[in-house]
Amino acid sequence: MSEIITRREFIVRGGAALSALAIPYDLRGPGTAERHLLYVAEPGIRNYVEWGGIGILVFDVEDNFRFVRRIPTMQVADGESPENVKGICASAATNRVYVTTIKRMLCIDLLTDAVLWNRAYEGGCDRMAITPDGRTIFLPTLEGPHWFVIDALTGDAQMRIVRNSGAHNTLCSLDGSHAYLAGLRSPSLSIVDTATRAVTSEVGPFGNVIRPFTVDGAQRRCYVNVNDLLGFEIGDIRTGKMLRRVEVPGFKAGPVKRHGCPSHGIGLTPDESELWLCDGANSHVHVFDLTEAVPRLRHSLPVRDQPGWVTFTLDGRFAIPSTGEVFDVRSKRIVTKLSDETGRPVQSEKLLEIVFIDGRPVRAGDQFGAGRRRG
Numbered sequence: 001m002s003e004i005i006t007r008r009e010f011i012v013r014g015g016a017a018l019s020a021l022a023i024p025y026d027l028r029g030p031g032t033a034e035r036h037l038l039y040v041a042e043p044g045i046r047n048y049v050e051w052g053g054i055g056i057l058v059f060d061v062e063d064n065f066r067f068v069r070r071i072p073t074m075q076v077a078d079g080e081s082p083e084n085v086k087g088i089c090a091s092a093a094t095n096r097v098y099v100t101t102i103k104r105m106l107c108i109d110l111l112t113d114a115v116l117w118n119r120a121y122e123g124g125c126d127r128m129a130i131t132p133d134g135r136t137i138f139l140p141t142l143e144g145p146h147w148f149v150i151d152a153l154t155g156d157a158q159m160r161i162v163r164n165s166g167a168h169n170t171l172c173s174l175d176g177s178h179a180y181l182a183g184l185r186s187p188s189l190s191i192v193d194t195a196t197r198a199v200t201s202e203v204g205p206f207g208n209v210i211r212p213f214t215v216d217g218a219q220r221r222c223y224v225n226v227n228d229l230l231g232f233e234i235g236d237i238r239t240g241k242m243l244r245r246v247e248v249p250g251f252k253a254g255p256v257k258r259h260g261c262p263s264h265g266i267g268l269t270p271d272e273s274e275l276w277l278c279d280g281a282n283s284h285v286h287v288f289d290l291t292e293a294v295p296r297l298r299h300s301l302p303v304r305d306q307p308g309w310v311t312f313t314l315d316g317r318f319a320i321p322s323t324g325e326v327f328d329v330r331s332k333r334i335v336t337k338l339s340d341e342t343g344r345p346v347q348s349e350k351l352l353e354i355v356f357i358d359g360r361p362v363r364a365g366d367q368f369g370a371g372r373r374r375g
Helices: 007-022
Strands: 033-043 057-059 066-071 086-089 097-100 104-109 115-120 136-140 146-151 155-161 169-174 178-183 188-192 198-203 210-215 221-226 231-236 244-249 264-269 274-279 284-289 294-300 310-311 316-320 325-328 333-339 351-357 360-364
Touching: 033 086, 086 351, 086 360, 136 169, 136 178, 146 316, 169 210, 178 210, 188 221, 210 264, 221 264, 221 274, 231 274, 274 310, 274 316
Parallel strands: none
Antiparallel strands: 033 057, 033 351, 057 066, 086 097, 097 104, 104 115, 136 146, 146 155, 169 178, 178 188, 188 198, 210 221, 221 231, 231 244, 264 274, 274 284, 284 294, 310 316, 316 325, 325 333, 351 360
């Protein structure tokens, strides 16, 4: 007996089939309903193309971080240098991934890899953040006086948040209620209400100007790198006070290739039991136990270059410093090292995980190692 379907069912099935045709086969994955893919923006260390070239490199997390494909981003003429990539963020809600360079922001469709728009902004761009609903991006100018509030669907600038702090790193909270703004010329972390777009409070001042930082899922604590410190400082988000300064025992600060500070890169495991800290001076990543009242150094892990960033997969299984090693978080062992389609070692400070089910994004990670516990 033949199957009888209604007109509505025919439209739904036909639309699903057409949508499937638009999804790259390697993104769907043969026989795989769920895929965990790592998106790595290049050049992600200044404008150095020797560590992955130009574009977004996609890796299969579940297949030992196998290289999957390269998504083209910038066109560079012969004899010209590419623009430094400054940040990456993504939204599963709107099927988009965004990359900033020192001059512009690109919006890319996660289903087709097509560039939807490429917008330059007055004052340039730095490390941005997107709200969880995928509607709003807080975009810092390139170490300038203000952040733009951007309509993430169109790229239109809606307003400016002026802090005169050397706009730089930006993070949105897990629940989307707040954006955290750090400038290269300020020892205080500004907190913005994402509904009103007003700065409602600050944390600090810290011991020096803030470099990379991260925030726990419940927005109780922030953990910040500051200039001249091999270590980190802890702030109380609710009171605005700096609580504690933590130095790395047994290691000394020394000269670094980039960023001008010994510790540039800090992240919390998603369960917030550990803090991973970059040590450029000694080419190590240090792991601190956060389960006790005072953070304690438990492991010091050597890496192949000077790290400047660290992030984690959403499930907390893997830690990925910018030097391209992939660590098993539980064992603290290197399980693989990122390499591109030519076998070239990959390094980048701009990367995140996106989870797909049947070829469609359902969860997007963050370039920061932000905490994911809500309680």
